[in-house]
Amino acid sequence: MFTARSLVNRIVRTQAFRTCTITKVSRTFVTATRKCQNQEKVEFPGAPRSYFTEKLEFIHSIDAIPTYRVMDKEGKVLVPEEEPNITEEFATKIYKDMVTLNTMDLILYEAQRQGRISFYMTNYGEEAIISCGAALDPSDVIFGQYREAGILLYRGFTLDEFMNQCYSNEKDHGKGRQMPVHYGSKSLNFQTISSPLATQIPHASGAAYALKRTGKKNCVMCFFGDGAASEGDFHAALNFAATMQCPVIFFCRNNGYAISTPALEQYKGDGIASRGIGYGIDTIRVDGNDVWAVYNVTKAARQLAVDEHRPVLIEALTYRVGHHSTSDDSSAYRSKKEVETWMRYDNPITRFRKWLHNKGWWNDEKEANYRVDIRKEILKSFSKAEKIHKPSLTELFSDVYDKPTPNLIAQQKELREIIQKYPANYPLADFKNGGEDL
Amino acid sequence: MSSFRAATRPFIANCWKINSNRVYIKAFSSVRNFPFGVCRESSPAPAEGFMPGLARSKLLKHTHEEALKNPELVDTGVVGGETKKMNFLQGVNDAMCITLATDETAVVFGEDVSFGGVFRCTLGLAEMFGKDRVFNTPLSEQGIVGFGIGMASVGHTAIAEIQFADYIFPAFDQLVNEAAKYRYRSGNEFSIGGLTVRSPSSAVGHGAHYHSQMPEAYFAHTPGLKVVIPRSPIQAKGLLLASIKDPNPVIFFEPKILYRAAGNYEYNGGYSDNRGPLIKIEQVPTGDYELPLGKAEVLKRGKDVTVVGYGSQIYTLEIAIQMAEKHIPGLSCELIDLRTILPWDVDTVAKSVDKTGRLVIAHEAPKTAGFGAEIAASVMERCFLRLESPIQRVCGWDTPFPLVFEKFYLPDVTRCFEAIKKAAEY
Ligand SMILES: Cc1ncc(C[n+]2csc(CCOP(=O)(O)OP(=O)(O)O)c2C)c(N)n1
Numbered sequence: 001m002f003t004a005r006s007l008v009n010r011i012v013r014t015q016a017f018r019t020c021t022i023t024k025v026s027r028t029f030v031t032a033t034r035k036c037q038n039q040e041k042v043e044f045p046g047a048p049r050s051y052f053t054e055k056l057e058f059i060h061s062i063d064a065i066p067t068y069r070v071m072d073k074e075g076k077v078l079v080p081e082e083e084p085n086i087t088e089e090f091a092t093k094i095y096k097d098m099v100t101l102n103t104m105d106l107i108l109y110e111a112q113r114q115g116r117i118s119f120y121m122t123n124y125g126e127e128a129i130i131s132c133g134a135a136l137d138p139s140d141v142i143f144g145q146y147r148e149a150g151i152l153l154y155r156g157f158t159l160d161e162f163m164n165q166c167y168s169n170e171k172d173h174g175k176g177r178q179m180p181v182h183y184g185s186k187s188l189n190f191q192t193i194s195s196p197l198a199t200q201i202p203h204a205s206g207a208a209y210a211l212k213r214t215g216k217k218n219c220v221m222c223f224f225g226d227g228a229a230s231e232g233d234f235h236a237a238l239n240f241a242a243t244m245q246c247p248v249i250f251f252c253r254n255n256g257y258a259i260s261t262p263a264l265e266q267y268k269g270d271g272i273a274s275r276g277i278g279y280g281i282d283t284i285r286v287d288g289n290d291v292w293a294v295y296n297v298t299k300a301a302r303q304l305a306v307d308e309h310r311p312v313l314i315e316a317l318t319y320r321v322g323h324h325s326t327s328d329d330s331s332a333y334r335s336k337k338e339v340e341t342w343m344r345y346d347n348p349i350t351r352f353r354k355w356l357h358n359k360g361w362w363n364d365e366k367e368a369n370y371r372v373d374i375r376k377e378i379l380k381s382f383s384k385a386e387k388i389h390k391p392s393l394t395e396l397f398s399d400v401y402d403k404p405t406p407n408l409i410a411q412q413k414e415l416r417e418i419i420q421k422y423p424a425n426y427p428l429a430d431f432k433n434g435g436e437d438l
Numbered sequence: 439m440s441s442f443r444a445a446t447r448p449f450i451a452n453c454w455k456i457n458s459n460r461v462y463i464k465a466f467s468s469v470r471n472f473p474f475g476v477c478r479e480s481s482p483a484p485a486e487g488f489m490p491g492l493a494r495s496k497l498l499k500h501t502h503e504e505a506l507k508n509p510e511l512v513d514t515g516v517v518g519g520e521t522k523k524m525n526f527l528q529g530v531n532d533a534m535c536i537t538l539a540t541d542e543t544a545v546v547f548g549e550d551v552s553f554g555g556v557f558r559c560t561l562g563l564a565e566m567f568g569k570d571r572v573f574n575t576p577l578s579e580q581g582i583v584g585f586g587i588g589m590a591s592v593g594h595t596a597i598a599e600i601q602f603a604d605y606i607f608p609a610f611d612q613l614v615n616e617a618a619k620y621r622y623r624s625g626n627e628f629s630i631g632g633l634t635v636r637s638p639s640s641a642v643g644h645g646a647h648y649h650s651q652m653p654e655a656y657f658a659h660t661p662g663l664k665v666v667i668p669r670s671p672i673q674a675k676g677l678l679l680a681s682i683k684d685p686n687p688v689i690f691f692e693p694k695i696l697y698r699a700a701g702n703y704e705y706n707g708g709y710s711d712n713r714g715p716l717i718k719i720e721q722v723p724t725g726d727y728e729l730p731l732g733k734a735e736v737l738k739r740g741k742d743v744t745v746v747g748y749g750s751q752i753y754t755l756e757i758a759i760q761m762a763e764k765h766i767p768g769l770s771c772e773l774i775d776l777r778t779i780l781p782w783d784v785d786t787v788a789k790s791v792d793k794t795g796r797l798v799i800a801h802e803a804p805k806t807a808g809f810g811a812e813i814a815a816s817v818m819e820r821c822f823l824r825l826e827s828p829i830q831r832v833c834g835w836d837t838p839f840p841l842v843f844e845k846f847y848l849p850d851v852t853r854c855f856e857a858i859k860k861a862a863e864y
């Protein structure tokens with residue numbers, strides 16, 4: 001039987017670094033490590049675990065970091081003890097959310113193509129991260145990048161809330177100010193998405209430190225891409241989390257691309273995971289298309305973070321099946337065949353469905369019914385959002401600060417006068433109260 | 439010295455192919471034929487459309503003759519030569535192509551640059567000049583600019599792309615503390631003049647907070663940097679070539695709404711968007727030419743109101759002037775494109791205001807501490823006794839750039855028209 005504790009022990013601890021061997025260089029290094037008990041330790045303050053050697057050798061790499069999985073591509077559990085002990089309801093909720101997300105992506109992507117919303121980004125191929133949501137406590141704080149709508153969905157962000165944001169209407173939490181997919185929800189502890197990459201990663205460390213100070217049994221979970229991990233903010237965040245012992249889980253969605261740049265042009269080390277070890281952070285790599293593997297590692301990581309105030313780095317290997325965004329056509333830099341292969345042979349939704357089928361918790365009839373129903377529901381919500389007015393024009397000037405400042409008050413007046421003088425020059429009818437309340 | 443020569447040998451080996459004009463022209467046609475609309479980070483104008491003003495802009499050089507009549511081209515050697523239809527991004531691409539072909543130390547790099555960049559500005563360059571000269575970098579703006587400074591510090595030409603001007607801020611330290619001070623702090627022993635940082639900027643119709651900003655004012659506050667913002671294909675090519683060759687670090691902002699603008703979007707009435715940037719492709723000289731940095735250009739002569747702008751804002755101002763001149767019979771406005779924000783051409787502006795006595799400045803960035811404030815202050819110092827009315831600034835409001843309120847946020851034709859009227863009727 002799987003226990004979080006057993007997995008915790010398998011997360012690569014900093015100590016594990018010593019026993020890693022594979023390449024010629026590191027084998028020598030590790031042999032030396034074993035001997036080090038008898039060898040003279042260095043006294044320099046910056047590396048207390050080091051020892052002296054008289055062999056001049058460069059360390060090129062350590063062992064390849066393995067990728068933890070529970071199921072194979074057919075949804076078969078490989079080691080029975082690794083299968084989490086969960087209920088049918090728990091499992092089908094995750095599955096249904098994956099299908100919902102996928103259906104919503106199809107509809108909103110198409111809506112953008114038709115010019116009904118201004119922008120969209122799909123989650124195709126990365127739906128398995130929904131199980132992170134299942135492994136967390138609802139009061140754990142989440143910082144996302146932009147391809148984590150599934151976590152929000154799992155937490156209870158409604159279809160209407162998604163649609164209202166994408167339509168920038170007056171019910172959008174963000175008051176229509178940001179591009180579509182920049183979701184956020186205070187009540188669901190999901191901090192609002194911002195486009196600049198990696199900026200949220202140090203925020204996560206800071207929020208985690210604050211949570212620790214309150215004494216609450218909570219952690220922060222932070223998502224980002226393989227590309228974003230190249231930013232300076234990523235490195236600062238991990239180092240801060242390690243030195244300040246922050247209860248934070250860093251989750252890298254390594255989906256093979258940052259727009260057109262393939263992962264192997266992004267870095268030369270062993271993925272993103274190898275960096276965690278460098279910062280002294282407990283690290284694990286996981287099959288990101290395996291719902292239960294992602295669930296297990298997140299649960300175990302949460303335990304480390306909450307109980308021991310140890311930051312954790314999870315690198316999830318997955319594949320961005322969709323274009324980067326509606327602004328992108330990925331056929332300019334990768335083959336259709338590559339995409340199709342991933343879609344066909346390692347689709348997280350299909351894999352999980354097979355597992356559910358084997359379990360007897362899902363069947364073709366349920367599948368067909370759910371897909372029809374959810375599509376209907378999404379479309380209903382979609383047309384509802386389309387009819388809702390854009391926010392009040394006053395929201396252009398509000399929230400810059402907690403209270404309006406003199407310059408903003410004057411500028412709002414200036415705009416009001418212009419609009420009153422030239423109402424035909426502005427799309428007033430689209431906005432709440434026809435712009436009257438400005 | 440010998441080690442430097444060894445290092446440049448591969449460059450020279452690459453260059454035999456491109457020294458002939460024929461190959462060069464081929465390079466250009468490959469650029470022309472790329473499938474527009476592949477990557478639409480910039481996207482065409484939104485469905486609501488823009489006013490048709492730009493399609494009819496008198497500022498664009500639609501014919502070979504018009505293009506070459508420009509007095510600034512007289513000494514550049516392109517006057518007797520060919521011109522070709524190019525849109526803005528082709529002008530930019532062409533400038534880089536010429537640089538790569540003529541300067542063996544030149545490299546072009548940034549996020550997603552290798553496949554052509556998200557706006558397709560570098561399309562075809564990696565294929566022509568090799569992946570060692572036109573390459574993707576890891577996703578780190580501070581890395582990109584720092585790397586460029588390093589290349590320039592040993593005498594090479596580094597053309598760095600920051601994918602969006604909104605994402606230039608991770609590189610702020612490298613630009614402000616390193617690039618800008620490299621020469622001064624070393625007593626002129628070192629300089630990094632070979633660095634040029636290109637970045638798509640400005641409003642695009644749906645860019646919201648982080649795909650719309652125009653951050654020129656932050657950099658205008660930094661002695662040692664140059665800041666350039668072109669308005670059209672001819673200008674983009676000539677100013678980029680000048681920026682690359684300038685012996686100082688230059689930040690080159692490209693108003694991304696102009697990249698593919700090709701004119702003739704339909705005006706679908708109801709309300710006017712009032713912005714206008716629809717640009718017809720210009721006839722651009724195919725040769726190697728530079729337009730002067732630090733020099734404004736008077737685009738239209740006038741005697742009553744001086745109107746100053748730069749980048750895509752110029753087309754909004756052009757329409758606003760037409761409206762004002764129609765509205766107030768006898769009024770004539772002088773339109774000035776600043777082109778270089780730092781160091782800016784105060785002489786040309788002051789000379790104009792000495793004549794007109796009235797000044798209207800417009801830019802997209804927020805009003806408070808925007809570059810308009812600098813222009814207004816300097817003109818007040820120089821022209822105090824000549825001023826007939828308060829200087830008008832038409833700018834973005836002092837808020838972040840808002841998605842759904844973009845039409846209300848921008849210094850649109852209506853507001854620019856009002857400001858001109860106000861200055862004229864004061
Ligand atoms: C600071 C910054 N630089 C550049 C960009 C433009 N940009 C948006 S997404 C992206 C690629 C991100 O790739 P990755 O982190 O792997 O996430 P993925 O899209 O694969 O989920 C880039 C370069 C940005 N948003 N912010």
Ligand SMILES: [Mg+2]
Pocket residue numbers: 225226227253254255256257258259320
């Ligand atoms: Mg990625």
